[in-house]
Amino acid sequence: NHILRVDVPLRGMRLVRQRGDLPAADTMHDRNRRNDQYHEDAPNRTSQYLSPISLKDESAGNALPGAVRLPGEIIRYILTDLFSPTIGPLLYGFGLLLLFFLLMNADRRFREYVSRSLFRPFNFFADLRDRRLLPNAQTTLLAIILSGSAALCMSALLHDAYALSGSTPALVQHLPDGLRSWSLSEGSGYFGMVLWMTAIVFGAILFAVLVLRFIAIFRKGRIMMGDTYNVVVWSVLPVVILLPFDLILPRMDVDTTTMRLASGILIGLFLWTYYRLLKGTGVLFDVYPARLYIYGTVVIVVVGMVAFGYLG
Numbered sequence: 001n002h003i004l005r006v007d008v009p010l011r012g013m014r015l016v017r018q019r020g021d022l023p024a025a026d027t028m029h030d031r032n033r034r035n036d037q038y039h040e041d042a043p044n045r046t047s048q049y050l051s052p053i054s055l056k057d058e059s060a061g062n063a064l065p066g067a068v069r070l071p072g073e074i075i076r077y078i079l080t081d082l083f084s085p086t087i088g089p090l091l092y093g094f095g096l097l098l099l100f101f102l103l104m105n106a107d108r109r110f111r112e113y114v115s116r117s118l119f120r121p122f123n124f125f126a127d128l129r130d131r132r133l134l135p136n137a138q139t140t141l142l143a144i145i146l147s148g149s150a151a152l153c154m155s156a157l158l159h160d161a162y163a164l165s166g167s168t169p170a171l172v173q174h175l176p177d178g179l180r181s182w183s184l185s186e187g188s189g190y191f192g193m194v195l196w197m198t199a200i201v202f203g204a205i206l207f208a209v210l211v212l213r214f215i216a217i218f219r220k221g222r223i224m225m226g227d228t229y230n231v232v233v234w235s236v237l238p239v240v241i242l243l244p245f246d247l248i249l250p251r252m253d254v255d256t257t258t259m260r261l262a263s264g265i266l267i268g269l270f271l272w273t274y275y276r277l278l279k280g281t282g283v284l285f286d287v288y289p290a291r292l293y294i295y296g297t298v299v300i301v302v303v304g305m306v307a308f309g310y311l312g
Contacts, residue, residue: 088191089152093246096148100240103138110138117234121276125283128230136226139233143205144198146239151197152246153266159190159250160259208232212281219285231284235277238269274300 104111113134116124128134209229216223245265252258278296282289 089155089194089250090247092148092191092194093152093243096145097243097247099141100145100243103141107138113234114237117237121279122283124234125231125280128227128234128280129284129286134230134234139230142237143202143233145243146233146236147201147205148194148198149242149246150201150239150266151194153242153249153262154201155190155194155197156246156249157259157262157266158193160255160262164256164259205232205236208277212284216285221286223284227284231280232277235280236273238272238276242266242269271300 104114113124116127209225209232212228212232213223213225216228242265245262249258249262274296275293278292279289281287282292
């Protein structure tokens with residue numbers, strides 16, 4: 001007579017056979033009582049061959065009750081560290097960069113559009129004006145990639161600005177307080193802010209499209225919404241250069257040097273994109289670009305002086 005039990009071991013499967021010295025006069029009732037007592041005492045028994053599979057260690061003899069075991073550490077990593085200010089933006093930026101290279105390799109014409117837009121923008125925008133249409137799906141995917149690229153850089157700048165609030169008190173004072181918890185979050189909050197910033201940048205692109213379409217009402221010629229959409233999106237193309245920088249920016253030291261470097265790159269790309277947009281608008285509306293450059297420079301100077309005086 002013996003009792004047979006199978007446990008889940010720490011190393012491999014182990015068949016544990018426990019023999020009981022049962023008396024000859026042992027009845028079925030006594031055997032059932034011992035079996036019930038054995039299972040009731042199971043939570044208090046420990047074995048060197050067994051490994052618990054719960055997420056927390058709640059045993060009575062544990063020095064740290066409620067301590068997280070290895071499965072709990074894995075679950076906590078998936079839910080928190082995967083979306084941390086280091087890992088989450090890295091995966092997001094890598095995905096955007098991979099999508100851009102897929103577009104480049106999938107269509108030869110897309111590579112030609114990128115090359116002509118960067119190195120021969122006047123001829124490229126003239127083709128857009130002459131209704132040489134681009135695939136709307138490719139243009140929309142490009143807009144999402146550019147929005148995510150700008151959002152990653154701006155989110156990293158916000159994170160550094162709040163982390164260095166002692167070094168940049170004037171800047172932090174004029175930033176929304178609601179962004180502080182998002183920017184300094186170590187979990188999914190920071191990644192959520194990156195997604196919201198992507199939506200905001202994409203909304204800004206659509207707002208510029210609507211503004212140009214409104215101006216086109218007062219111009220001669222038939223300018224459609226698709227024309228202004230293509231001009232605005234392809235004018236912002238230099239922002240894609242930020243993607244490789246976005247992959248290393250979250251892993252750089254949080255100091256004023258990193259913040260100044262990222263701010264300088266972002267401002268430089270903004271000015272490049274701004275003047276490309278002016279050139280594209282001039283070609284689309286058949287206006288001499290030099291006049292738009294003068295007006296655009298005056299606007300930039302005025303906005304810069306107002307912002308400097310406000311922050312100062």
